[in-house]
Amino acid sequence: MSSRKTRADAQGQLALVDAMVFFAAMLLVSGMLAALCMPESESPQKATAGSRGDPATVLRVFLGSSLGAPVFLDKPMAFMLDSRQEVAECLAVEIQAVESGIAVSCFRPLNDILLSILVTLCGLSLEPSLEVVRMTDLQPVTLIELGHELSKSQNTYAGSTELPGSGDHVHLVKLELAPALLPEHVDV
Amino acid sequence: MHADDDGVSGFFEDLPVLAFVLAGVFALVSSSATVCQMRLQERAGIELEMLANEFADLLMVKLCAVFPDHSAPDVGSIGALNVTEIASDVLAGMHFQVAFVLIHPELKWLRTESSDDNITTDRACSTSRLSKVLLPDGGFGVMEVRCVVF
Numbered sequence: 001m002s003s004r005k006t007r008a009d010a011q012g013q014l015a016l017v018d019a020m021v022f023f024a025a026m027l028l029v030s031g032m033l034a035a036l037c038m039p040e041s042e043s044p045q046k047a048t049a050g051s052r053g054d055p056a057t058v059l060r061v062f063l064g065s066s067l068g069a070p071v072f073l074d075k076p077m078a079f080m081l082d083s084r085q086e087v088a089e090c091l092a093v094e095i096q097a098v099e100s101g102i103a104v105s106c107f108r109p110l111n112d113i114l115l116s117i118l119v120t121l122c123g124l125s126l127e128p129s130l131e132v133v134r135m136t137d138l139q140p141v142t143l144i145e146l147g148h149e150l151s152k153s154q155n156t157y158a159g160s161t162e163l164p165g166s167g168d169h170v171h172l173v174k175l176e177l178a179p180a181l182l183p184e185h186v187d188v
Numbered sequence: 189m190h191a192d193d194d195g196v197s198g199f200f201e202d203l204p205v206l207a208f209v210l211a212g213v214f215a216l217v218s219s220s221a222t223v224c225q226m227r228l229q230e231r232a233g234i235e236l237e238m239l240a241n242e243f244a245d246l247l248m249v250k251l252c253a254v255f256p257d258h259s260a261p262d263v264g265s266i267g268a269l270n271v272t273e274i275a276s277d278v279l280a281g282m283h284f285q286v287a288f289v290l291i292h293p294e295l296k297w298l299r300t301e302s303s304d305d306n307i308t309t310d311r312a313c314s315t316s317r318l319s320k321v322l323l324p325d326g327g328f329g330v331m332e333v334r335c336v337v338f
Contacts (some may be wrong), residue, residue: 026212030219031335035221048279050316051332057318062261064320066327068293083293084327115245121318121330 014171017078052123055159059175062121063088063161067113075106091121091173092165095132098143099169106143115146119174126177132163136174154178229311236313240337243278244317247286247333250274251319258295260320260328263290263298271301285336290321312338317332 024051051057064086071081071090080089091114092105104111118128127146133140251261251269266288275284285302289295314336321331 015202015205016208019205021211023208023212023215026216030215032217033223051318052316061318061320061330064328065292065330068327068329084325086328104327116323117292117330 012049019176026043052121052126053157053177055157055177056161056176057159058118058121058128058177059159059161059173062118062175063091063163065117068117069113071110071113073107073109077104081110087117088163089165090114091163095134095143095163095171099134104144111144111146118147122177125180127180129176129178131174131176133174135172140172203319232311233313236311236337237315239279239282240313240315240335243284243337244315244333244335245274246278247271247335248317248319251333255322260322261331262322263324266298266321266331272303279337283309283338286311287334289332289334290329291332293323293327298331307338309338312336 045124051061066084066086067081068083073079073081090110091108092149094110094175095106097107098104114130115128118130122128127148129149130145131142132144133142137165155176156176160172163171163173247269251265254265255261271286275286283303285300287300288298290298314334314337317333319331319333320328325328
């Protein structure tokens, strides 16, 4: 007696139903494979952010570069910064002045140039925001702010470094880079 | 379709059954092949990106190595840099385009170099590096090195 089980299929339909089920299963598996792969497809032309997307590099280069144009400050006293003066030195001068009680607004011509340098370094796709803070035991005190205030919900990249030669306190320069808003997201 | 009283004829006696089975297998094989091809392209893109980054880093190292005290090359040294030799060390026969652009205090193209201008490609990767550069007037500008590898 054979142990093999057989089934009766008088109309010959079972094999066809099995095949259709198999076909449907294969289609399902194929669809899942394609769906898993499609979102990761990429353009053959790829551009990495490079140094412009790295806040630490941008900050280092920014602080080491020269102003590029002379800056005249007339308030509270006439003062000129040479075009070859490095940004870090200019910031140190401004910090000392602000610490001694002079308003940040007196340094607006300098701050405008500093911001334009930052924007040049970051490119169009990133929005920079620079902050100089005095580190104290209690709470950091913000002395200078350049650029737009970034919303808390934005994804940003940040870097910071200590500014040498800016007086008795430790001053920290913080740079935050946020992706620039696409035109359709800008309120007109 | 005929009766299979003994139930032993299996899939392959009838053509419709065979057609369904083959179509299912073909669907699976073709989607698997597509997925494999996309993965290979993705891997090739990652390798190209790594090459472009390595090339850009090596260019910056060679530029700055001449001036360890300033950590910044001068504008004149950029013209003396042997870009082709550096590319042959890193890129192993791949094509490239490099541009040294002064972006601060003014926009100025300092040098461009390419392996071949007449090559067309469907796959390329670009990257850039920023660096201080010593200007003729003694100040420091900012230079961007843009590299395209394909």
